[in-house]
Amino acid sequence: xxxxxxxxxxxxxxxxxxxxxxxxxxxxxxxxxxxxxxxxxxxxxxxxxxxxxxxxxxxxxxxxxxxxxxxxxxxxxxxxxxxxxxxxxxxxxxxxxxxxxxxxxxxxxxxxxxxxxxxxxxxxxxxxxxxxxxxxxxxxxxxxxxxxxxxxxxxxxxxxxxxxxxxxxxxxxxxxxxxxxxxxxxxxxxxxxxxxxxxxxxxxxxxxxxxxxxxxxxxxxxxxxxxxxxxxxxxxxxxxxxxxxxxxxxxxxxxxxxxxxxxxxxxxxxxxxxxx
Numbered sequence: 001x002x003x004x005x006x007x008x009x010x011x012x013x014x015x016x017x018x019x020x021x022x023x024x025x026x027x028x029x030x031x032x033x034x035x036x037x038x039x040x041x042x043x044x045x046x047x048x049x050x051x052x053x054x055x056x057x058x059x060x061x062x063x064x065x066x067x068x069x070x071x072x073x074x075x076x077x078x079x080x081x082x083x084x085x086x087x088x089x090x091x092x093x094x095x096x097x098x099x100x101x102x103x104x105x106x107x108x109x110x111x112x113x114x115x116x117x118x119x120x121x122x123x124x125x126x127x128x129x130x131x132x133x134x135x136x137x138x139x140x141x142x143x144x145x146x147x148x149x150x151x152x153x154x155x156x157x158x159x160x161x162x163x164x165x166x167x168x169x170x171x172x173x174x175x176x177x178x179x180x181x182x183x184x185x186x187x188x189x190x191x192x193x194x195x196x197x198x199x200x201x202x203x204x205x206x207x208x209x210x211x212x213x214x215x216x217x218x219x220x221x222x223x224x225x226x227x228x229x230x231x232x233x234x235x236x237x238x239x240x241x242x243x244x245x246x247x248x249x250x251x252x253x254x255x256x257x258x259x260x261x262x263x264x265x266x267x268x269x270x271x272x273x274x275x276x
Contacts, residue, residue, distance in 0.1 A: 004274055006224035007236040013217030015243035017210050024206025028196040030082045033206040035185070035192035038074065040211025041218070042181040049178035056175050065163045066179050073160030074184035080153035088146025094241055095132040096150035101234045102128060103158035108231040111162050119273040123235045126270035131241045134263040161230050168226040177218050235270060242267050 017037075025033040058066070084093040101124035108114040167176045196202065224233040245260050 003224040003228035003233050004236050004271065006220045006227070007233040008239065008271070010217040010221035010224070010237045011240040012243050013213045013220070014237075014240040015247055017213035017217065018240070018244050019247060020205045020209040020213060024202045024204070024210055026201060028199050028202045028206075029193055031188065031191040032193050032196040032199070033202050033210075034078065035188040035197070036202050036207035037210040037214055038181055038185045038188055040207045041214040042178065042185050042211075044211060044215035045174060045178035045181055045219075048174035052172040052174050056171060058171065058175075062167065062170055065166060066176070067183060069160045069163045069167065070180040070183040071187070072156045074180065075187050077153050077156035077160060080149045080156060084146050084149035084153060086146070087149060092147055093150040094135045095128065096147055097153045097157075098131040098238055098241060099128050099151065100154035100157045100161070101238045103155055104161050104234045105231045107158060107162055108229075112165065112229075112231075114229075114231060120231060120235070123270040123273040124238075126266050126273070127235050127238045130239070130263040130266040130270070133266065134242060134245050134259050161234060164222065164225050165230050168222055173219065173222040173226055177215075177222055181218075232274065235274060239267050239270075 021033060021037065024036065081093065081097050084097065102121070105116065105121050105124050109116055164176070221233070221237055224237070242263050245263065249260065
């Protein structure tokens, strides 16, 4: 039960992070905003990592897994999603990229020899269905490459999530999170635009607020995996797009229409399935 609550907390943090990120990216490129967000998230994790690092031993195999997980998640996965948004509307890119819980559940049978629980697989499918109902509407033509990049992002994220069971079993959560963030920060430093790095709004919204929310979301998500496993907690953590729609209604006074109400009901059912 506690791991599901932690995963839902991560989803709420990531949904609020999306609000901050949209304000931060208004006058800068996605690369620069992502750089600011990752920079501050890394700084927030630094004090915790400094406490655990002196008594942590990272062997070669664990280090390789850390690097691969970081690249697949924060770099390849995120950039693929940004590429999808450039080629397809949100109504296509977001639902397609939200299929990653299904991949995690299915791939866990190969990677960890886990027996698929029907309720876990159904819950993962319902999360995707809820996102599709809320965001999936006819926005006209789009390039098929947009759908490809969205699905590739989901697959990349799933490959990044599965090693977290291995990593959190061997390393403190703070070390795993800090190292992955730091590796991503190094990569993003090559793509952030130098003339945009000093933009105040991006620093404040994408950096300070977005970084803090990313820090909290990643921390509680990794804690959930450490207490349980990735294929059990990935479904509730993937509900962040639904929470984004809810916050849009509450904070931006957007109307709660039938799509949102139906999506919320389906998410509630998906969470109840995990408690069976």
